[in-house]
Amino acid sequence: MKKLTIPEEEHMLSGHTACLGCGATIAMRYVLKALGKNTILSIPACCWAVIPGVYPHRTLDVPLLYTAFEVTGAAISGIREALDAMGKEDVNVVGFAGDGGTADIGLQALSAAMERGHNVFYIMYDNEAYMNTGIQRSGSTPMGAWTTTTPGGKKRMYKWEPKKSVAEIMVAHHIPYVATATIAYPEDMIAKLKRAKEIKGPKFFQILSPCPTGWRHAPDKTVEISRLAVQTNVFPLYEVIDGKYKISIKPKNPKPVKEYLRLQGRFRHLTEEEIEKIQRHVDENWKALLKKERCSQEEE
Amino acid sequence: MKMILTGNESAAWGARLSRPKVIAAYPITPQTSIIETIASFIANGEMDARYIRVESEHSAMAACIAAQNTGVRTYTATSAHGLALMHEVLIWASGARLPIVMSVVNRAMAPPWSVWTDQLDTMAERDSGWIQVYTQNNQEVLDSIIMSYKIAEKHNILLPTMVIEDAFILSHTSEGVDVPEQKKVDDFIGEYNPAFKLDPEEPAGFGSLIMPEGPYMEFRYKMALAMEEAKKEIKKVVEEFNETFNRNYSPFIEEYRTEDADAIMFVLGTIGSTAKDVVDSMRSEGYKVGVARLRYFRPFPAEEVRRLAKKTNMIGVVDRSYSFGPGADLFAETKSVLYNHTDIPVKNYVMGLGGRDITPAILRKVFLDMLHIAKEGVADKEIEWVGLQGDERWS
Amino acid sequence: MSVNLPEDPTPIAKVPSTENKTGGWRTFRPVIHYEKCIRCYICWKFCPDAAIHFAPPEAHESPKEALSKFDTVEINYDFCKGCGICANECPVNAIELVLEENFRGDEE
Numbered sequence: 117m118k119k120l121t122i123p124e125e126e127h128m129l130s131g132h133t134a135c136l137g138c139g140a141t142i143a144m145r146y147v148l149k150a151l152g153k154n155t156i157l158s159i160p161a162c163c164w165a166v167i168p169g170v171y172p173h174r175t176l177d178v179p180l181l182y183t184a185f186e187v188t189g190a191a192i193s194g195i196r197e198a199l200d201a202m203g204k205e206d207v208n209v210v211g212f213a214g215d216g217g218t219a220d221i222g223l224q225a226l227s228a229a230m231e232r233g234h235n236v237f238y239i240m241y242d243n244e245a246y247m248n249t250g251i252q253r254s255g256s257t258p259m260g261a262w263t264t265t266t267p268g269g270k271k272r273m274y275k276w277e278p279k280k281s282v283a284e285i286m287v288a289h290h291i292p293y294v295a296t297a298t299i300a301y302p303e304d305m306i307a308k309l310k311r312a313k314e315i316k317g318p319k320f321f322q323i324l325s326p327c328p329t330g331w332r333h334a335p336d337k338t339v340e341i342s343r344l345a346v347q348t349n350v351f352p353l354y355e356v357i358d359g360k361y362k363i364s365i366k367p368k369n370p371k372p373v374k375e376y377l378r379l380q381g382r383f384r385h386l387t388e389e390e391i392e393k394i395q396r397h398v399d400e401n402w403k404a405l406l407k408k409e410r411c412s413q414e415e416e
Numbered sequence: 417m418k419m420i421l422t423g424n425e426s427a428a429w430g431a432r433l434s435r436p437k438v439i440a441a442y443p444i445t446p447q448t449s450i451i452e453t454i455a456s457f458i459a460n461g462e463m464d465a466r467y468i469r470v471e472s473e474h475s476a477m478a479a480c481i482a483a484q485n486t487g488v489r490t491y492t493a494t495s496a497h498g499l500a501l502m503h504e505v506l507i508w509a510s511g512a513r514l515p516i517v518m519s520v521v522n523r524a525m526a527p528p529w530s531v532w533t534d535q536l537d538t539m540a541e542r543d544s545g546w547i548q549v550y551t552q553n554n555q556e557v558l559d560s561i562i563m564s565y566k567i568a569e570k571h572n573i574l575l576p577t578m579v580i581e582d583a584f585i586l587s588h589t590s591e592g593v594d595v596p597e598q599k600k601v602d603d604f605i606g607e608y609n610p611a612f613k614l615d616p617e618e619p620a621g622f623g624s625l626i627m628p629e630g631p632y633m634e635f636r637y638k639m640a641l642a643m644e645e646a647k648k649e650i651k652k653v654v655e656e657f658n659e660t661f662n663r664n665y666s667p668f669i670e671e672y673r674t675e676d677a678d679a680i681m682f683v684l685g686t687i688g689s690t691a692k693d694v695v696d697s698m699r700s701e702g703y704k705v706g707v708a709r710l711r712y713f714r715p716f717p718a719e720e721v722r723r724l725a726k727k728t729n730m731i732g733v734v735d736r737s738y739s740f741g742p743g744a745d746l747f748a749e750t751k752s753v754l755y756n757h758t759d760i761p762v763k764n765y766v767m768g769l770g771g772r773d774i775t776p777a778i779l780r781k782v783f784l785d786m787l788h789i790a791k792e793g794v795a796d797k798e799i800e801w802v803g804l805q806g807d808e809r810w811s
Numbered sequence: 812m813s814v815n816l817p818e819d820p821t822p823i824a825k826v827p828s829t830e831n832k833t834g835g836w837r838t839f840r841p842v843i844h845y846e847k848c849i850r851c852y853i854c855w856k857f858c859p860d861a862a863i864h865f866a867p868p869e870a871h872e873s874p875k876e877a878l879s880k881f882d883t884v885e886i887n888y889d890f891c892k893g894c895g896i897c898a899n900e901c902p903v904n905a906i907e908l909v910l911e912e913n914f915r916g917d918e919e
Contacts, residue, residue, distance in 0.1 A: 117881055118882040124865075131828035131831035153616055171626045172826045173827070174826065180621040181622050187475065187505065190482070194483035197466035228470060228472075302857075335894040335895060336899040620823045
């Protein structure tokens with residue numbers, strides 16, 4: 117006998133080649149627990165293109181189509197239409213791509229797939245840089261972060277621009293379901309996936325997936341940092357169903373952003389003023405999100 | 417059924433009769449009327465297929481790859497810049513061994529912008545692992561699509577195929593075309609029987625990582641074997657098609673009055689029909705010339721080219737593209753397969769780039785140059801650009 | 812010419828990754844102190860290597876009778892890479908990270 121808060125079924129096997137404490141791997145585990153075995157995945161170039169291991173190994177109990185970097189949106193469109201043409205409308209089609217493959221090189225194909233309205237899931241596992249190629253800056257890298265292409269140096273060339281809000285770009289596509297999630301809150305993530313499963317049409321998830329290797333934190337801190345991202349409002353959890361915002365978790369007393377930043381080597385160069393600036397940026401984003409939620413409620 | 421169709425409408429009919437289940441396409445001049453015609457077939461319920469109106473050619477090919485890997489027949493069409501944009505995923509499609517069939521309307525690459533015919537676009541994809549068939553008239557456009565599905569889908573082949581037509585000269589020109597009966601085409605191609613597919617009942621990763629000590633090289637070698645094998649299948653399928661549909665295609669090289677020819681012009685696409693006209697008039701004047709039109713550039717029929725060379729004293733290779741290497745592609749490959757097999761002179765005539773008209777008058781001058789070389793036994797130069805502005809020799 | 816060619820035309824990966832015993836990567840071994848374990852399964856939930864499995868209640872003793880009807884958990888050291896998330900997340904500090912070299916030569 118056991119009391120579980122998430123499904124027991126397991127479709128990700130042990131023996132994969134992800135780094136110690138990989139958040140993206142935990143994200144995959146939950147996604148497959150929620151969606152089940154009747155699922156086909158499409159994965160572009162990203163960490164998850166190598167995590168399953170070297171040929172002839174597979175680490176997933178579902179079929180997986182490896183694709184070129186920028187094509188996830190197009191690939192899931194093709195899989196979906198082929199399945200529907202064969203009368204297999206019950207199979208879940210899931211694009212599972214990193215932040216580079218989503219926010220940068222794959223944005224065009226993603227945008228088009230969402231606009232066309234295919235019945236698919238697109239899951240962006242967001243580890244906030246090109247981690248598979250060695251921690252290069254992406255459009256999803258947060259303000260203030262060190263990466264190997266924003267290495268600091270004498271000129272303090274870090275990533276100073278704000279993180280691109282891909283979930284908000286997806287909302288602008290008027291798709292039926294958009295959600296953010298992170299691995300420290302598996303029950304929240306799985307409930308969202310199950311809700312989305314009932315919706316016919318494009319479903320977009322942005323899952324914050326801490327990366328010990330790239331974020332320069334101890335591998336045992338992956339879940340703790342994911343939790344802090346929510347508790348500091350750095351990465352708010354919310355869903356947008358038919359354009360209506362609903363915040364999933366509202367921290368009563370949000371922790372200072374500093375607590376999130378200090379656990380990660382990629383932020384250790386930040387001065388007090390810079391941390392203040394990031395705090396203001398986080399506060400503004402949170403306020404804007406609260407407003408969107410309020411507007412959604414007023415409409416009702 | 418006899419119909420008056422443009423090359424692009426013929427391509428759309430070829431696709432319709434072959435019953436692909438998923439079509440993913442993006443518009444580009446001069447391909448547009450293919451995908452418009454298909455859209456109206458589907459809109460009118462005359463064709464049962466899912467139509468993905470993608471946002472780029474790159475996504476068109478990517479969607480076809482994914483759909484074909486899921487287990488259905490697919491079709492798309494493109495041209496020039498669209499084909500170049502697909503480059504990455506063309507190589508993906510062949511490496512993934514997916515028998516996708518695509519129409520390509522040959523068009524020049526910019527800059528300068530030009531929408532007219534030129535073969536640089538497809539020549540630049542000669543190493544992408546695709547079968548390439550070049551067509552000469554609208555009937556051949558339609559028929560080649562049907563034949564291509566049958567060849568490509570054989571489990572010993574599994575290579576995608578480009579069915580290539582010249583911009584405007586075919587794409588937008590109407591001709592009488594015999595459109596075969598659906599039932600006959602169904603019987604000829606058969607149901608699509610994928611060699612493998614994405615199936616939740618059989619979890620597997622398609623296209624995973626391979627280390628240098630793994631079988632990467634062996635998979636490439638299997639592709640090379642399949643391309644060789646395709647020569648046999650092409651021959652078989654073309655013969656079967658000729659018999660079933662009452663046609664007269666040569667599998668690889670269509671020869672015209674090559675017997676006892678002093679010089680043979682070797683061409684691709686619609687240049688062939690103009691050249692045949694010129695051959696007729698020159699033969700009536702007593703000049704012993706012939707023309708050979710290559711249909712399949714990939715696989716390249718080395719043996720047939722060598723046999724062709726044995727029939728004559730000189731080969732003039734006409735290319736409607738240039739490769740900035742040892743001559744244009746058809747010339748370079750022809751010379752390469754003839755090396756060590758014959759001593760006859762072979763000369764490259766580069767002409768018609770950017771859609772410049774290749775007229776009977778100009779081809780006549782080229783034939784006369786070829787006959788002169790045949791007589792001398794040696795070419796004055798290897799590569800000649802024909803018809804440059806101000807060049808009195810060819811005007 | 813005789814060469815060894817793969818049977819499939821293109822790489823189709825079918826062999827489960829459980830052939831890879833990634834336990835060999837481990838520097839720290841998480842050890843469960845079952846007398847402290849409250850059978851909350853948080854360690855199972857967050858394991859990135861799916862290397863924590865359920866075991867029947869009686870597989871390990873619990874000092875608290877109320878808990879002993881619940882399944883217990885075990886770590887599969889064939890696959891555990893020793894990231895330490897389980898130890899960090901355990902609400903009762905029942906998992907200890909021990910330097911792997913202390914176990915060298917032990918039978919598993």
